[in-house]
Amino acid sequence: MIYFFEETEDGFLTAFLAAFQDERALFAAENTQLVLGEERVYLQTDSLKAEKARLRLQSFDRECLSDLRLLLRCGKTDRFQVAFGYLKAVANAKAPVRARLADRAVFIAMEYVKKVRYEIHRFHGFIRFMETASGALYAPFSPDNDICDLLVPHFRARLPAYPFVLHDVSRKKAAVYDGEHVFVAPLTQAEVVLSAKENEWQGLWKQYYAAVNIPSRERLKQMRGYMPARYWKFLPEKNENASANR
Amino acid sequence: MKNNEQMFDFWKLLEYNDSMISQEKLTILTESAKYDVSCSSSGSARKNAGGIGNGYVAGCCHSFTPDGRCISLLKILLSNDCIYDCKYCPNRVSADVPRVSATPEEICELTMDFYKRNYIEGLFLSSAVHKNPDYTMERLVLVVKKLRTEYNFHGYIHLKGIPRADERLCREAAKYADRMSYNMELPSEQSLKLLAPQKSKQSLLLPMRQLTQEKRQFVQDKKKGLIQGHFLPAGQTTQMIVGASPEADGQILRLTQALYRNMDMKRVYYSSYIPVVHDALLPEVGAGQLREHRLYQADWLLRFYGFTVEEIVDEEQNLSLEFDPKCAWALRHMHLFPVEINRADLAQLLRVPGIGVRNAHKILQARRYTRLTFEDLLKMKIALKRAKHFITCDGKYLGAKNDTTVRGLLIAAENGENAVQLDVFGALPKTNEQKIMLSTRQNALMALTGEL
Structure with a gap:
């Protein structure tokens, strides 16, 4: 059976309960290839049921819901299937399963969780703020996973006096810190006026990047491994257009 | 209105x-x-205040x-105007460079x-040592103090110490920096005398020891609630140039081990010598990257794998370039292997x-x-290219049959040739194993007669 559901935590947990006994359950995500002849179910989100599922799962493993929340943010299209497999393993074992790595379902789920966590860590470093004329900071980026709001606590702790916008360009949404509150809002294109000195500072940064390199020791493969080319678009030191006179 | 705007911009520009x-x-x-190796920003939990x-x-x-x-x-010098004349350094006083x-x-x-x-x-x-050590250190301390107190900066600061500067300056710096480092530069007193005549082992070790002792004292006092503040939360590191002087890896690693044990060093960095300067006393070619890599591997064995330097390499010897130091150790101790994955304790697994x-x-x-099988290990994405020769899984062994073949296969693995893909559903096909032995026999013999 193929399960269609609202792509929220409650929606997913509703589907999880409905599919629990189904050995061949398929969780539909965007662009799922529909298998011919499979029955389909369209599920209405039931928040009460979802809450019940949460409590039950929590009684087996207090941490499994935070695993689930990271899994649902994974950019892989089969994330719902993987999350289903993982929670099913928790429910069957009635205990934490995260260390049972020889279990395929658990291993893949943990890999996905790791991917999301790793990308959060990476963007703690790869985010590039531009200073706007008002003094607020603006950073466009395009992460693999849906993490823009998960980056906020880090930057809020170190730049408490600066309002900032973390703009996930591909998901067309942004996490905003206005100096006091944090919220997530849909954002397609931002109108940004840069501060007078922004381009000069970016120029100094590019200069620094070029000067600190040791050309006789070129190891491009290493560099790409640590900093994949798909992230370069928004790094001024790797891309001339990143200064984006937006 | 327009005029006002211009005025505003003008003032901003000035400022x-x-x-x-x-x-x-x-x-x-x-x-x-840029030739300084360390760039780590770990170890400090300083809060934003x-x-x-x-x-x-x-x-x-x-x-x-x-x-x-x-x-x-941001790795940068405050000044490159140096009074010292260290032979290997592009900023030495006798070099003709813009200051x-x-x-x-x-x-x-x-x-x-x-x-x-x-x-x-x-x-x-x-x-660089500008005018004299005290003046230079004073300037450095001035910058970090300014950053912390005037600019209210609580990010990471790594400060390089200047040897022969007053110990009070050194103490003051430690209050503001997260980490400090005095570079060992060269692994022996003789080499220092030859290549960095104004530095001596004593001038480098003295401030290191001072900071180590003061930090120990600080940590104790802080625990008792006697004092507050910071004192090098991320500790000390140091760095040695490898390949500019004749010391063997064994000697370098003995120094490293002593630094970890006695000076509470967080890291010892090795920088393989790059000839940016020409001098009759210096080698014309740089030390290979591989040598540096092997030193770091050995360094990791000391810090995270429970090895002592005596197990890794003799004092007068270099590390094997063919095998990583752990492989080399294992090949010398084949009687300890294979170990059973389901029973071995952590110390054994780490070896x-x-x-x-x-x-x-x-x-x-x-x-x-569950009782782990080779299949399980593969599922867990544990690489078996090297490990399979040293372990059994649930009693099953998939490695090569004799030590010579193991050596050959390990060299092949090291060279990046994917010698044989592990077949989980059976032992290696015989023909394949023979072929590998033949193709690498020469390598294997070299390994036997070589430094191992």
Whole structure:
């Protein structure tokens, strides 16, 4: 059976309960290839049921819901299937399963969780703020996973006096810190006026990047491994257009 | 109205132009600093106290340069105007290079504006010995103190210590910096005398020892609640140039071990010598990257794998270039292998070539729930290319039949040739194994007669 559901935590947990006994359950995500002849179910989100599922799962493993929340943010299209497999393993074992790595379902789920966590860590470093004329900071980026709001606590702790916008360009949404509150809002294109000195500072940064390199020791493969080319678009030191006179 | 706007911009320009460093200065002071290896920003949990920045205990890389190194800190010299004449150094007094010094404000502004844009995790400030050691150290302390107190900067600061500077300056610096480092430069007194005549082992070890002792005292007092504040939360590191002088790896690693044990060093860095300067006393070719890599591997064995230097290499010998140091050790101790994955304790697992700290822990966790087979290890993405010769899984052994073949296969693995893919559903096909033995016999013989 193929399960269609609202792509929220409650929606997913509703589907999880409905599919629990189904050995061949398929969780539909965007662009799922529909298998011919499979029955389909369209599920209405039931928040009460979802809450019940949460409590039950929590009684087996207090941490499994935070695993689930990271899994649902994974950019892989089969994330719902993987999350289903993982929670099913928790429910069957009635205990934490995260260390049972020889279990395929658990291993893949943990890999996905790791991917999301790793990308959060990476963007703690790869985010590039531009200073706007008002003094607020603006950073466009395009992460693999849906993490823009998960980056906020880090930057809020170190730049408490600066309002900032973390703009996930591909998901067309942004996490905003206005100096006091944090919220997530849909954002397609931002109108940004840069501060007078922004381009000069970016120029100094590019200069620094070029000067600190040791050309006789070129190891491009290493560099790409640590900093994949798909992230370069928004790094001024790797891309001339990143200064984006937006 | 328009006029007003222009006035405003004009004032802003003035205010900035005072302390924005020029591109030329930045380039010279960066290029003079770039051969320093350390760039780590880990180990400090400094909190933001109403300004900008905080520590990131795990450390954080912000970019990577085409040489494969990370940019975590803004690595820069305060001045490249040096009175010393260390033979290997591009800034030595006898070198004909442009000399510049930055003002404390220039460094502070640069740090703040780079940090705000999330280009860097903090500052790595060093300096050539300008005028005299005390003057230089005073200037360095001035910058970090300014950053902390006037600019309210709480991000990471790594400060290079200047040997022969007054011990009070050294103590003052430690209050503001997260980490300090005095470079050992060369692994022996003789080499220092020859290549860095103004430095001596004593002048380097003295401040290191001072900081070690004062930090120990500080930690004790803080525990008792007698004092507050910081004293080098991320400790000390040091760095040695490898290949500019004749010391063997064994000697270098003995020094390393002593530094870890007696000086509480967080890291010892090795920088393979790059000939940027020509001098009759210096080798014309740089030390290979591989040698540096092997030293780091051995360093890791000392810190995370429970090895002692005596187990790794004899004092007068170099590390094998063919095998990583753990492989080399295992090949000398074949009677201890194979170990059973389902029974071996952590210390034993850590000594299996190809199994690292993370995988050892993964195995310990996973085997509590099931008896692990080779198939399980593959599912857990544990690489078996090396490990399979040293382990059994549930009693089954998939490695090569004799030691010579193991050596051959390990060399092949090291050279990146994917010798034989592990077939989980049976032992290696016989023909394949023979072929491998033949193709690498020469290698294997070399390994036998070589340094092993």
